[in-house]
Structure formats: C-alpha cells, structure tokens
Amino acid sequence: MATPGRALPQPTPETQHFWDGTKANELLLQRCDECAKVYFPPRPFCPVCASRKVSVTKASGKAKLYSYVIHHRPVPGFTPPYAIAVVELDEGPRMMTNIVECPQTPEALVLDMPVEVVFEAQNDSITLPLFRPAKG
C-alpha cells in the first residue's frame, strides 16, 4: 500500500546506513562499543559517552505502542483519520511511525500493545519502517 505524496526522507552520510537497512528490510540501530548504549536516531558517536566507537546493530523489529494521536486533518499522502504513533523498540529506543493493518481508532490502538515492523517501499531508494499489531 504505497502512499505517494507523503514527505520522504533524504538520507545524509550519517544516516545512509539506516535507509540502506530499511531498503533491505532490516531495522538498524547503533550501539556504543564502549558503554553499550543502543540509540536512535543515527549519528556516528554515542550520545551518552561521546565515544566514536559505535557499531550498527540489527533490531528485532519488535516493539510496543508507546503513544499516538489520530490526525483528522488532510496531509499529502494520507487519508484521515490516521494515527501518528511512537513505538518503543524492545532494544530501548523510540521512533515515530504509522500503525498499519489496524483500524485507526482508539479502540484498536491500545497503548502498550505489541507491534512489529513492516517495510513499505516508497520508491526505488526509500523504504519506510512502519509497524503492525504483532502476529500471534
């Protein structure tokens, strides 16, 4: 369910690995080699201890619904009402996303419900990480 018209990211050198990851259907985080902090959004150093020794690590894709709004106003690429959500990944970091394969209602969108990543290609270079209610 491609949604043409939505705002799309333009990767920078510091974030290119993340968007290469989503294109390959992998959700990539970073972990500090010195203090073990797992963090997001991407940057080439640890925001806790300032170490430049960091590694890219593949996330499980499992998360819980942390908070959201259901937007009722028109935005290019979206059909209101639609939820703008923040999920908390099992690895710790939170990220903004949309919840798909789920009614966009308060009754269906229950805080702390388990969700899992799905990847939605927008064009040849950009794939967005979205989340759906966890299966099973």
Add this chain to the structure above:
Amino acid sequence: MPHNTVAVVGAAETTRLGVIPELSQIGLHADAALNAMAECGLKPKDIDGIATANETPVQLAHYLGITPTWVDGTSVGGCSFMIHVRHAAAAIEAGLAKTILITHGESGKSRVGNPPRSVHPQSLNGQFEQPFGPMGPPSMFTIPVLRYMKTYGVTEEQIAQVAVVQREWASKNPRATFRNLITTDDVLNSRMIAYPFRLLMCCLVTDGGGALILTSAERTKDFPTKPVYILGTGESAETPMVSQMEDFTTSRAFRVAGPTAFKEAGITHKDVDHLMIYDAFAHLPIYGLEDLGFLPRGEAAGFIAGRNTAPGGSLPLNTNGGGLSYMHSGMYGMYALQESVRQMRGIAPAQIPGAKISVCHGVGGMFAASGTIIFSNQAP
C-alpha cells in the same frame, strides 16, 4: 546572577491583536517596540541592546534605527523571549549593555512577510518524523499526551477543563480573542483535530506582537513606568523531535528551567501569587504545574478541574486567557511575559489583588526548549 538588579521598564503589545493584515511580521515587531519605547520615553539612540526571534536582531536594529553594543538572536520557539530576558539580565549585569529592547512580532494569521515554514528532508525531523504524517504543532505537540493520560488516569474531560477555566479568565479581558464562556461539553463536542485533542483544546492563530525594555534596577527612577524586577531566570533545551523526549509524561527542559529560576529567585512555591504557563495546547499547564514543582506528578489535571487555578482560586494561572483564548501568534511566550508584567504593575484586566511575585514559564517547539522568568514588583 544577583537578584533584583535588573527591571522591566517598558512593556507593550501591538496596538491591536487578532487579525492585522495591514502590517507585515517586521511591522508587528516595530509597532510593539514603538509602543514600549513611547511608554517609557525612549528613542532609538537610547537603546544599546536588542534581542529578537523569527526576525534577526540585525533586521530589527536596522529597521528601528538602533546601534547595539549587544545582540541576541536566540530563536528556539515560543520561549525565546523568556530566554532573551534571561540573557538580557545577565548582559546588563555584566555591563555589556544598559538598555535592552526585546521584540516579538508574528503575522501568524494573515501571514504577511513571514518566512514559509518547512522541515528540511535531510534534517533529523525531516527523515525520522515528517514521513509519518505530522502537520505542525497540533499533530506533534499532542503525541505524548495519551501516555500521560494512561500513566496517571487523566481523562479527556479533565483536559477539557483547562480550556473551560482559561476561558473564564479571558471573559474578563477586553483584548482576548474569545470571551464567551464555554462548558466541558462545548470542548468535548468541538471538532476533532488530533485525537484526543479537539479544536477548543488547541491555541488560537492570530497576528500580533510585543516588546519589553530592560535596564538596571538603579536606573528605574529615571523612567515613568512602575518597575518590575527580575528575581530569577532559567532556560534549557531537550530535543527538536517530540518522539525523542526522554519521558512522555514530563518535560526535561521544564524540569531544568523552572527549578533554576526558583533557586535563583530564592523563593518557594508558596510565595507565588500569579503564574503563567505557556499553553499552546491544553495539556501544557498540566505538565508545567508538575514539572515546575507546584504539584506532585499526576495531580495537576485534577487541580485545574478543581478550580484551583480559576478566578478566585489559590493559584491564578494564565489570567489573560492564555494561548487558548487570549491570542497565539505562533511564538506566544512574549504575551505570557506581558501579562506577568501587567499583573506586577497592577494594571491587568483580571488583576490579582496584592500580587507581588509572578512566575512566567515558556515552552519552545514541541517540548524542545524552555525558559522561566520570575518577576516581582518589590524594590530591591
């Protein structure tokens, strides 16, 4: 910083508030600045410091004919003006300038001479938030609130009460945009904007401006206005991305700026007679009351619904009607500061009798930054 050594001697808003299509954004800055200068009898040559946001201080200095020895262009959203006051007080203390003008103007409604708002697709916001469909503050600032509501069992009715109570204050203010009293049902039946936020839980969009003039307390006798002294100040920043707040039930920037100002002022919460908390949306007074330490976590919504901040309550809050009912041009902090100064001068439309200390707390961006100023009308 020493307390009580710097004072506000000029404070004015634009001649009109609301819909002002005949002035561009810089014109609104200038209208407010000229009103503040006239009030305290100053000409451009008398001003040697300038701070502003949205426009650069270079533009304002040139437009107003000022030759500054000190400039501050801190622009971190609607609390920029609180932070300007803090920086200006420090600059006056340090001898960098003697008479500082702080201006705000914004053609938020008519959008004359405003730079277009856009999020660059290479910014972190552009890459990691904008693709998921937010459109400005109503769909962003509100995202943490369901987590707050679940954590503390707060209801939509309680959040609606914030708007109801503030409208009571606005009803006393002839310059407020909305003055008709409203009920909780009115709020809960208003148009859904971004669940759980309805139209009447969101701020206005209007045109206007405001300006402040600060100088050292020892010079206040040279001015015709009643001086309002700066007791304490604080500022902080957290994140440009609302999704990356450390905790969705509390603002780290609030928790740094507020207590810093209280400590500097040497006051306790019981000393506060009047309070302004920047209310772009109805949840902000709730977060502010808790993060500034007025109430324990989870108790602010009930405190407001219990009419403690309403007219006649123990802690008068947002007595101009706030961004929800008075006006909101986009960077509302200047109007909160103006109301604190009016209360300290004793000239507010909904004046709190005998008020001696006013706390004015601002937010910038979507919980991105914060500034707190504590005023007093008591001479040092």
